Amino acid sequence: MVTARSEKEIEVMRESGRIVAETLDLIESEIREGITTKRLDDLANEYIRSQGATPSFLNYVPKGARGIRPYPATICVSINEEVVHGIPSAKRLIKDGDIVSVDCGAFKGGYHGDAARTFMIGNVAPDIVHLVKVTEMCLTLAIKEAVVGKRLFDISAAVQQYAESFGFGVIENMVGHGIGTKMHEEPPVPNLGKRGTGVFLREGMALAIEPMINLGRSRKAVIASDTWTAITADKKPSAHFEHTVIVRKGKAEVLTLSRLKKDQPSVVAEGAEAK
Numbered sequence: 001m002v003t004a005r006s007e008k009e010i011e012v013m014r015e016s017g018r019i020v021a022e023t024l025d026l027i028e029s030e031i032r033e034g035i036t037t038k039r040l041d042d043l044a045n046e047y048i049r050s051q052g053a054t055p056s057f058l059n060y061v062p063k064g065a066r067g068i069r070p071y072p073a074t075i076c077v078s079i080n081e082e083v084v085h086g087i088p089s090a091k092r093l094i095k096d097g098d099i100v101s102v103d104c105g106a107f108k109g110g111y112h113g114d115a116a117r118t119f120m121i122g123n124v125a126p127d128i129v130h131l132v133k134v135t136e137m138c139l140t141l142a143i144k145e146a147v148v149g150k151r152l153f154d155i156s157a158a159v160q161q162y163a164e165s166f167g168f169g170v171i172e173n174m175v176g177h178g179i180g181t182k183m184h185e186e187p188p189v190p191n192l193g194k195r196g197t198g199v200f201l202r203e204g205m206a207l208a209i210e211p212m213i214n215l216g217r218s219r220k221a222v223i224a225s226d227t228w229t230a231i232t233a234d235k236k237p238s239a240h241f242e243h244t245v246i247v248r249k250g251k252a253e254v255l256t257l258s259r260l261k262k263d264q265p266s267v268v269a270e271g272a273e274a275k
């Protein structure tokens with residue numbers, strides 16, 4: 001069952017989404033060469049709590065998980081070949097040329113928000129800059145599909161088509177998800193799929209759409225011995241962007257937009273809604 005949210009519920013989700021967006025804005029302003037990933041985690045934890053929310057990821061235990069420890073941090077920080085779920089550490093320093101995917105979730109008033117951005121640090125190689133830009137555009141294009149009357153895998157197909165047109169690999173074994181009173185709800189939102197298939201999208205469905213794209217052709221992410229960090233099977237760099245969105249008629253409502261940037265592709269996508 002895919003739950004459609006009422007306007008009252010969505011009003012609460014806007015607040016969780018705002019807190020997630022502002023936390024990522026804070027991290028964006030603080031992230032630099034030499035900072036530890038633990039310091040970023042502390043900043044996120046403090047900010048989320050200052051807003052009367054709690055971090056969605058901290059102590060999270062995946063459903064049906066065996067042998068996986070509860071997630072030990074507020075954010076996920078995944079560097080270069082790490083796809084998602086990198087665990088912050090006081091020993092891990094961000095370096096010049098890194099790409100750093102930061103994923104953040106916040107829970108307030110009974111509802112979650114979830115979003116991620118990949119940051120480029122200093123001198124990033126041109127092919128990797130291209131990967132990051134294409135991944136962000138994959139999310140923008142996917143959000144354009146999140147409208148009433150479209151089908152779930154129209155979202156997936158938009159990501160796959162754009163990423164593969166550049167020869168990039170779309171991660172297959174990690175997916176987006178419905179979101180609401182629980183962080184992970186029905187339906188799974190894959191990043192590969194066939195247009196015109198999947199459930200029909202209805203007004204008020206809340207989805208976390210999150211393309212994970214690999215510079216290499218491999219579609220596979222493997223889990224490291226820490227039981228969390230997902231790494232591209234071919235060890236090539238990968239990028240990740242995520243927004244929490246509400247399915248609407250004509251144009252999705254994005255709950256986790258940056259408060260800083262006027263020209264973020266996801267805003268451009270909204271403005272440039274198909275006529």
Ligand code: MF3
Nearest residue numbers: 056057060071076085103114
């Ligand atoms: N955005 C990620 C996801 O939806 C973050 C989850 S991290 C976890 O899977 F620790 F909470 F699992």
Ligand code: CO
Nearest residue numbers: 114208210242
């Ligand atoms: Co998510």
